[in-house]
Amino acid sequence: EVQLVESGGGLVQPGRSMKLSCAASGFTFSSFAMAWVRQAPTKGLEWVASISYDGGNTYYRDSVKGRFTISRDNAKSSLYLQMDSLRSEDTSTYYCAMGWFDYWGQGVMVTVSS
Amino acid sequence: DIVMTQGALPNPVPSGESASITCRSSKSLVYKDGKTYLNWFLQRPGQSPQLLTYWTSTRASGVSERFSGSGSGTYFTLKISRVRAEDAGVYYCQQVREYPFTFGSGTKLEIK
Numbered sequence: 609e610v611q612l613v614e615s616g617g618g619l620v621q622p623g624r625s626m627k628l629s630c631a632a633s634g635f636t637f638s639s640f641a642m643a644w645v646r647q648a649p650t651k652g653l654e655w656v657a658s659i660s661y662d663g664g665n666t667y668y669r670d671s672v673k674g675r676f677t678i679s680r681d682n683a684k685s686s687l688y689l690q691m692d693s694l695r696s697e698d699t700s701t702y703y704c705a706m707g708w709f710d711y712w713g714q715g716v717m718v719t720v721s722s
Numbered sequence: 723d724i725v726m727t728q729g730a731l732p733n734p735v736p737s738g739e740s741a742s743i744t745c746r747s748s749k750s751l752v753y754k755d756g757k758t759y760l761n762w763f764l765q766r767p768g769q770s771p772q773l774l775t776y777w778t779s780t781r782a783s784g785v786s787e788r789f790s791g792s793g794s795g796t797y798f799t800l801k802i803s804r805v806r807a808e809d810a811g812v813y814y815c816q817q818v819r820e821y822p823f824t825f826g827s828g829t830k831l832e833i834k
Contacts, residue, residue, distance in 0.1 A: 652826075653825045709771075713770065
């Protein structure tokens with residue numbers, strides 16, 4: 609059974625940093641691209657970033673480019689999202705997703721507020 | 723960026739009836755491999771999104787045959803046959819033809 613478990617969220621002040629993690633199990637992690645998708649309170653889904661199966665290629669939405677970094681550790685079956693220079697508009701539930709969004713984690717809430 | 727525009731439903735939909743959700747893209751979602759990269763998701767209240775169909779019409783593993791995707795180019799439809807209470811939630815279309823991947827704004831389905 610595929611499982612994706614996010615962690616690392618919480619309350620953070622504007623301008624500060626936070627790192628999210630996603631622990632994967634139930635599939636061959638190193639064979640699949642992975643992604644982060646976010647959802648602001650009461651809003652729709654918004655793709656944030658993707659990474660290829662080997663970490664060699666990364667893609668970001670414009671609003672996070674230069675501030676967020678997606679990475680992975682295939683030996684640990686883990687996906688990460690380093691978020692720097694956080695803004696209030698980054699407040700969302702962040703989901704990690706496997707492959708072409710076949711499976712999603714339960715999400716982790718990130719609140720950016722002073 | 724490719725803009726995804728979803729239609730609304732005449733809520734609430736009576737249980738047992740059919741419901742169709744439309745989705746338009748601002749650019750063709752056909753890739754050079756001939757596949758059309760359009761996904762549909764259902765997000766039930768308080769839950770994570772669930773993939774329903776990919777490549778426009780291929781059902782994801784474990785998804786009921788009551789869900790059927792169709793369309794081509796820039797116009798797509800998700801049909802839900804014999805709707806049940808468990809189908810309630812927000813449906814999203816998503817293009818994965820090119821980065822940045824983009825979602826529609828969502829279509830809410832309420833069951834009567």
